[in-house]
Amino acid sequence: MSGVxxxxxxxxxxxxxxxxxxxxxxxxxxxxxxxxxxxxxxILGLQALDSNYKMIAADANKDGKVTASDLTDLRKLILGVTTTLPNNTSWRFAVAGTPVQTSPIAFTEAINITNLSSEMDNQNFVAVKIGDVNGNVSTSVNSPEVESRSNANVEMSVAEAAIAAGEVVEIPVTAANFSEVSGFQYTMNLNGASFVGVQSGVLEVNANNVGVISDNVVTMSYASTEAVNANEGAVLFTLTVKADKAMKVSEMISLNSEVTRAESYNSDLKVGRVSLGVRTAPVAGIELFQNEPNPFKGMTTVSFEMPESSDSNIECI
Structure with a gap:
């Protein structure tokens, strides 16, 4: 930060x-x-933050080190559970040109001037946005949209189903396009239903990954140190919800950026979109199975399966 x-x-x-x-x-x-x-x-030593100023940004709880506690404070902020950091300001300022120690994190935050008698030049500060280690903070009112990459997109799906009023149901969220995923976040609206819980599938998730903003608005943040791949149809995690009225799953669940911005991140840390689709079951037809025994003498059994009970005719040729 410089100026006159x-x-x-x-x-x-x-x-x-x-x-x-x-x-x-x-x-x-x-x-x-x-x-x-x-x-x-x-934290795990896989890829160190490449700037001492990023170390300042990562020290969310202002205790002089970067630990899992900082992740906890930042995740609550991302999920909308909190709106401030309990032990830190949103910005910190280091005197430009002075050293930043990293163990513990310490730096000069004030310029001391003795016997000021004339103008002084080059008395500058470096502004550090707490929590922002990838440097995408916006300092303007009209912040640009983050460019998304199609190869970073995450697509998930749920199966269509009818749910009765008052019913508590488990809804598996499955992979539709889930390749080299390092993380994602979103806001989920549960129209006419309330959130009960979440269980792990391919992804290890728990209550700490979810922010309950209200009965029918929840947020989710998932981060992985290694990129995750999941085959199409694999259960990523399972939501448990309680329906307030009779409805279909497609009428209940939707993703948006109302509280937590909906976006995903690939192994190269590129930003993509995250979406949730609804799978409809294919129309079932009549399925005829092989007769048993085959070959046979005198008698054999012909099995078949129908989508619903009705009268049928079997013609043997």
Whole structure:
């Protein structure tokens, strides 16, 4: 942060000055599950954060180190469970040109001026957005849309089904296009239903991955240190919901960015879209099975299966 500033005071050679910078609000700006992926990789020693300023950004709880506790605070922010960081500001400012220590994380946050008598140049700060380690924070009102890559898209699906009012049901969420996925996040609306819980499938998830904003609005954030692949039809995780009224699954579930922005991340940390489709069951027809025994003498059994009970005729030729 640089510029020309006037403190509006009469300068006296016998007075010392301490200059600091601060900026608050908008804790979520620039923070997403992609940052969690990168911080996780750093913690596990898989891919270190390549800047000391990124270490400052990753220290969400301001305890001087980067640990799983920072992930917990940031995930709650991403899920909309909290709107601030309990032990940190949304921005921190390091004096430009001064060293940043990383073990523990420590740096100079104030410019001390002794006996100021004239203009001083090159007294600058480096602004660090807490939680944003991939550097996509927006400092303008009209922030540009994040470019999405088709090869980073995640497609999931659920099966169509009729649900009775008051029924508690498990809805498996399966893979439709799930290749080299490092993470995803979204907001889910449950129209006419309430969220009960989530169980792991291919993905290890639990209550910490979900934010319950209201009975029918939940958010989800999933981050993996290694890219995940799942075959089409594999159960990624299972949702348990309670229907408030009789409806179909397609009428109940939808994804959006209302609270948590809907997006996904591939192994190269590129951003894609995340979507949820509804599979309809194929129309069943009559299925005729091989007679048994075959060959036979005197008597054989011919089995068949019909989509519904009705009168039928079998013609033997």
């Amino acid at each position: 500033y006037n403190d509006g005071l009469l300068h006296n050679n016998n007075i010392d000055y301490k200059v600091t910078a601060n900026k608050g609000g908008d804790y979520l700006n620039g923070v997403s599950t992609l940052d969690l992926v990168m911080i996780q990789r750093h």
